[in-house]
Amino acid sequence: MNSFRTETDLLGELQVPKNAYYGVQTQRAIANFKISNHKLYQYPIFIKSLAVVKLAAVETNFELGLINExxxxxxSQACLDILKDQYFEEFxxxxxxxxxxTSVNMNANEVIANIALEKMGYEKGMYQHCSPNDHVNLSQSTNDAYxxxxxxxxxxxxxxxxxxxxxxxxxxxxxxxxxxxxIKMGRTQLQDAVPMTLGQEFEAFAFTLKKEIPYLQNQAFExxxxxxxxxxIGTGLNAPKGYAQLCAEKLATLLNEPVKLAENLVEATSDxxxxxxxxxxLKKLAVKLSKICNDLRLLASGPRTGLYEINLPPKQPGSSIMPGKVNPVIPEVVNQVCFKxxxxxxxxxxAAEAGQLQLNVMEPIIALTLFDSIEILTNAIDTLRIECVDGITANTDHLRNEVYNSIGIVTALNxxxxYKNSTKIAKQALEENRSVYDLIIEQNILTKEQLDTYLDPKNMLSSH
Structure with a gap:
């Protein structure tokens, strides 16, 4: 049978599992918030960040003479234990x-306090010796720690x-x-435009994503x-003079990152x-990534009645009823992640807009949503690279034939x-369903050698 200890808070007494490192306020949160399948222990990086914040706080409080050694x-040792990937199940x-x-902050305060109590030789819940509020949360509030x-x-x-x-x-x-x-045909509005190379198309995919790397880094730096x-609320009530700056410096040292204190704490607390x-x-990146996946699906469409310009690696049978069908499942799943x-x-x-006065109480849904976005987007990007992009091949002969048969090469040869010859050839090619390439040679406008030279990608395409 489970055994319990009794803890007390503002609302009265509550039974807490005897072996639990969390306490009464965590127990109330367990009972109150049965909302999702997403638990705090599934986000160890958040738990470890809470431990870092509590570690910086206790070091600051000690340096300012507010807590004994x-x-x-x-x-401090309790926080370090959590940073060594221990006690995650207690969240x-x-x-x-x-x-x-508040529930997250108190969960951290209670777990750290009870670990510390055991290290000092006391039993869990003997908070007169190490209190979640008076000691672990000293000089803090949920509204700055969280x-x-x-x-x-x-x-x-x-x-x-x-x-x-x-x-x-x-x-x-x-x-x-x-x-x-x-070489291949470029398209605008899904219509033949002018020649380009498949390399240029993929170079554009690469470049548009490359630009998002520093953009994301700059946003994360905030x-x-x-x-x-x-x-x-940002006034610093119950925190001693010098605490804010010193605590930020401690965080910078512990993380080896340029952590800095907000210039206006009232503004920062509600913002x-x-x-x-x-x-x-992340949305901007997702829009670009989804567009690339749309293009990959179009370019690989077919194999007989689509564009069929590239081949995506076959990953699974595409139908329960149509034999031989293979679907572009990797770009499809990435599209869906991007929608999310x-x-x-x-x-x-x-959630940000719903903030009122000196606090935004909607930060928990912001936290879960951003954690979710980062996790699934990272997985989707890795999946697209490993399961799709690395294995893409080109249907080179088919692409070349499309160029030679396209009306669009007239623009390149203009x-x-x-212009007069170009218009004449284009009109005849359309009316007679003939190849522009064949008509130019047939009418002695250019020799085959000349035409092949002009249509060579090295000579045909802009170098800039």
Whole structure:
């Protein structure tokens, strides 16, 4: 049978599992918020960021003479244990919750306090010796500890997206070089336009994603501005003079990152614009990525009645009824992830807009939404690279024949054979369903050798 200990808070007594490192407020959150299947323990990077914030806070409190050394050592060691990937199971609360993150903050305070109590030789719950509120949360509020930890977690997670994106860029760039001599028709409005190379098409894919790497990094950099020392509303009530700046410096040292204190703590405590900006950056990337996947699906369409310009790696049978059908399942799944990212941006925007006066209480849904976006987008980018882009091949002969049979090459040859000849050939080719290539040779406008030279990708395409 489970045994329990009794803990007390503002609302009275409550039974907590005896072996649990969390306490009464966490227990209430478990009971109150049965909303999603997303639990705090599924986000270890967030838990570790909370531990870093609590570690910086206790070191700051000790340096300012607010806490004794044995207590500081016990709390610090508890935080370090969490940073060594211990005790994650002690964070069982739902990520979607009311209270502006108070449940998350108190979950961390209670777990750290009870770990520290055991290190000092006491039993869990003997909070007179190490209190979640009076000691672990000393000089803090949920309203500075929670968003600071969230920002630091998102900053670190953002590196996953940019690392994955950089690898995808290099994969597309390799394909661009592989296809640099493969001539094809470019299209505008899904109609034949002018010749280009498949390499140029893939180079454009690579370049448009490359531009998003510094953009994401710049948006994530805003997360390094924290409001520690703001306490409840930014006035710093209950935090001693010098605490805010010193705590930010401690965080910078612990993380080896340029963490800095927000210039105006009242503004910083209610402002969630850095989350909105980052969600927007993810959305911008998702729109580009989805467009690329749309193009890959179009280019690979067929094999007999579509464009059939490239081949995507076959990954699974495409139908339960149509033998031989293979679908572009990897671009399809990435498209769907991108739709989710675009929707998630709206969630973050609405949550940010719902802030009132000196606080935004909707940060828990912002946290879950951004964690979700980063995780699934990173996975989608990796999947697209490994399962699709690396294995793409070109239907070179088919592409060349399309160019030679296209009316569009007349535009490319116009400076050479003149507008009058170009118009005549184009009209005849359309009326008689003939090849422009054959008609030009047949009418002695150019020799085959001359035409092949002009249609060589090295001579036909702009070098800039």
């Amino acid at each position: 044995p207590l500081k050592d016990a709390i 069982p609360i739902d990520m979607i919750q009311g209270g502006a993150g 968003p600071s930890a969230l920002k630091l977690a998102l900053y670190q997670m953002s590196k996953q997206v940019t690392d994955a994106l950089e690898k995808l860029f290099f994969a597309l760039d390799r394909k661009a070089k592989e296809f640099e001599s493969v 997360f390094l501005e924290v409001n520690m020392g703001a306490t409840a 969630t614009s850095s989350f909105v900006a980052y969600a927007g950056a 990212i675009i929707g998630n941006e709206l969630t973050v925007s609405l 400076p050479i054979i003149g």
